Amino acid sequence: MVNLKAKPFYLNDQQICWVEQSIKSMSLEEKLGQLFVIMTYLPGVDESGIKNELDTWHQGGLRWQRKTADETYEQNRLYQKHSRIPLLIAANCDTGGAECVPDGTYVATAAQAAAGADPVTAYHIGLTSARESGSIGANWLFNPVCDIYLNWRNTIVNTRSFGENPDTVLDMARAYIRGVRDSGFSMACTAKHFPGDGTEERDQHLVMGCNDLNAEDWENSFGKVYRGLIEDGIESIMVGHICQPALSRKFLPGIRDEEILPATLSPELLIGMLRGELGFNGLIVTDATQMIGFNAVMPRQKALPAAIAAGCDMLLFTNDTAEDMAYLRAGVENGIITSERLDEALMRILGLKARLGLNEGYNYPAPEIREKYIGCAEHLLFRKEAADRCITLVKDTQELLPIDPVGKRIFLVYEHNIPNSRAYQGDKTKDLLKEELEAVGFAVDICPTFYDLEVENGVSFHNFLTMMDKGSREAFKSKYDLVLLVLNFTGYAQTNEVRITWSTDHSIDQPWYLAEVPTVAISLNLTNHLIDVPQAKTFINAYGSKQENIHAAVEKMIGKSTFTGKAEDNVFCDRWETRL
Template identity: 25%
Template sequence: MLKRPVHRALALAAALSLTATLAPAAAASAAPKPPGKERAAEAYAHRTMKHMTLEQKVGQLFILFAYGPDADAADARNTALYGEATASDIVSEYEPGGFILFSARDNIVDPTQVATLSNGLQDAAMDSGAGIPMLVSTDQEQGLVTRIGSPATLFPGNMALGAGRSAKDARKAAAITGQELLAMGIHQNNAPVADVNVNPDNPVIGVRSFSSDPGLVAELTAASVRGYQKDAGIVATAKHFPGHGDTATDSHTGLPVITHTLEEWQRIDAPPFEAAIAAGVDSIMTAHIVVPALDDSGDPATLSHKIITGQLREALGFEGVIVTDGLEMAAVRQKYGDGEVAVRAIEAGVDQLLLPADPQEAYQAIDEALDSGRLTEDRIDEAVERILKMKYHQGVIKQPTVRVDKVMKTVGKHSSLRAAEKITDRTTTLVRNDDGTLPVAVDGRTVLVTGYGEVTGRTLAAELTARGAEVTTLPTGTAPSAALIDQASAAAAASDVTIVLTNGVTATSRQKDLVAALDAAETHLVVAGVRNPYDINQLPGVDNFIATYSYAAPALASLAKVITGEITPRGQLPVDIRTGDDSGDILYPFGHGLGW
């Protein structure tokens, strides 16, 4: 049994569930009969729920994680959090509806290992009391948030796709990503990001967003949903409702407040989620943000009935599964305890609880809320029915495990890598080329690659070496010392060409000093922003600037092609870039992009 108090009505729950009329089922009976697939999903959900205990239903609400790359390997960190040492034991004990994988928690080594881990988790789920397969998920947004790296096919991320302006490319990128995840036994991707990044200082979204334009974000969000669900057959999760694009606070560490009026929210933030719903998105993730125009209580959206039920369910008409963002994040933990947060999220209308900070406390709090009548079994049934239907539609019920020996026939195959290359080549954006210094020949010339990122620099250096350059790398990071700046300046003076990579340049950033010193050196200087295109507003003196939106390998390969003139830059800015002073005037408008 779980290491938590057993619900005192549990002994009656199974018997009652055989005769109780479920609220969702009753509502459905009054509506026209759904199409065949929907009827089959409903039949599966109702049939399964009749034989589930209330405790097992509660388990379906949770998406948990474990430390380690193997389902049966003991890890002291698991014991500290769950009271169980292995991932398999956690699944057996808690019977969660889902499990999420992270590279930072040692779950990911390579694609075949991921498939083996997923199979082990599913074996534990199938051997547990309810015997219901889990949805295994991850955050493979691509670009900045990529959990599974090479040899999986990599793409430069959403803002790069926004620069490419192609719904077809966005759908293809999602389809390839989804197909590879499914081959590894991952059934749900927490993507696409549907936030409209209207705040250049946003520390948590930024290039994870397609654009600052609601229409473009809506178009590419819908295309991505179709790529994941229709083409790849995995669950897409549009995030972060009601819209995380206008904040200067990171919800991992603080509680952001979005000051949009209701009209602004309807015009800016809502359209991508409406588009996702129209495209048939299976799941939507909530945001731990306060939006006073939608709910003036001060509670984050994840815990707000007005926002989750009032807006997402009733106003936008979403009938799928609503999942929280990680409940271990600071923004949602500031006002209430970890157990109370879980209860309030369910009360708000959420179906799935992702990453509770204290799983045992969260399970116990829901049990106690059921005991007291604060939560009802009907409310739990409503959520569980949605979850089971989503699992049925996705296909994990019929096929919970994958063939490990077949994984690499799908992951990183040549056609996918070639598609990623072509898509990425259409995203790189030439923002400034004032004196026509680009492109520049590098064959037979000495080239210095400096600035942000040791791995990033080496990756670009390899691309340039392959094009005949004699390359030296000197990584400086984002806060170089005066001595390191002097060293880079001297190295630049001794090189024919210098390429400086920037990442997150601000008014007080030492990167500005680095770029200025390199600009003064006797070298042919090329400046490339490998994350935020906004870097250029702090570098007014440079002659050229290229935006890649990403430091993923495909983006750096395309950067090398643009620098050397191998391809013509085709990307268009998906955001306005404003001046770095108080005026906030537009320096380079949405849609700007140069070619040769």
């Protein structure tokens, strides 16, 4: 059975008694409910709906859709009020509190933190995340991300990873956790996504991921990170829908290719490697079970009980909750989930709750705590400091910087994701860029985009013709002193790899101007855009589209501030010409 006195639980006899008695008091339906972290879709704050949900499903954990801080605070309070067994309320905070609630604070991405070298930014992300999520009732962070950015094509972990060096990833993950520990909130952390993302370019939201390192290389990279965090006492580990063939073959010699499964369904990876060789005693939770990496490998009816049987303790999200509960019930009835395995999972779930003090009832944070932390001046200062510390000059082989803005006219080319909704009315980041550039003395003309022309003029072939018209080269060179190409591409779960997408073909925004007028390229998110604009001889990674990031990038471009961020080798995308 589970040793709840050992790391990471450290429970006393009274807490262990609460865990054991709580399990004994549960019906089978209540036990199965504890295995789920359910995403609430209830609109607004509906106390009767919340009570009915808890009385029906008895879930062990909760995640929520984005609501205001006030709504989320009250919603989470009511969930705890009406839950017989206090809930693990989870938040996903890669960059700060902004991922919890719209009014929370974005501090920085993991890639940005790593560029700053000093772990202080990672510490500030963890501190802000815990304060802001804790103040609205969360007690479990699905962080830090411990993936290693080994493949430059991988845009899922490009900004979410602390980089390509395992030692840096471990140091930054530890700094994030220190921030959480120093927040004043009782908060569990989660290392993710075991056995590790970042070795290939595919997205487990869309396909079963594959960490294809050999066993020795895995041990020296991802193994080093997980061993370190387990030794430190990380409370939970999120398992990805990612296979690791070398480790599967290590524990199961002779396993056939068609038998290799993602870690969420692989006993050899969870019980053999994670529990056995790595010695992890804490809670194992799956990544989201809506992902194709989970659902495409076997029918959901089999996959859900198989995940618990393989060693997962909790399942993240439901599809049809009644149906998913029935699948688990059938798994118990047909022996896929043994009573011993079920009780083991429950021991860890309730053990984590006791570790957080939930056995004594939930001491919900006072409203003034929320008002103190959400979007506070100190957290906003962290964002400003991170921008100044981490923004990176990747290259300036034409020795263009710094640029004196006086008397200079810029042609501003702003590229972003293809709009996927008719609600699109333009991207305000472009206006923010123009304001920041004009504030330091540049004159700015904005290059049109096909999307914006369609919004302004309606659907018309003339919009395409306008985008095709580049005009005279000599006139362009006479008019503009500088082109500023700004790239702001984000996204996941729609395509396996995000690349630059120009607004239409053969258009004025495409980089024909690189050889005509001095050009500075700036990325506001992904760090690997040199693969698509290798001829850009001055390239800056600004890591974010917040005003602080844009302001700091402009200040550094004109020499009022020094570039101190450091680029890893992956930014050059394994190409010689990107370095020129």
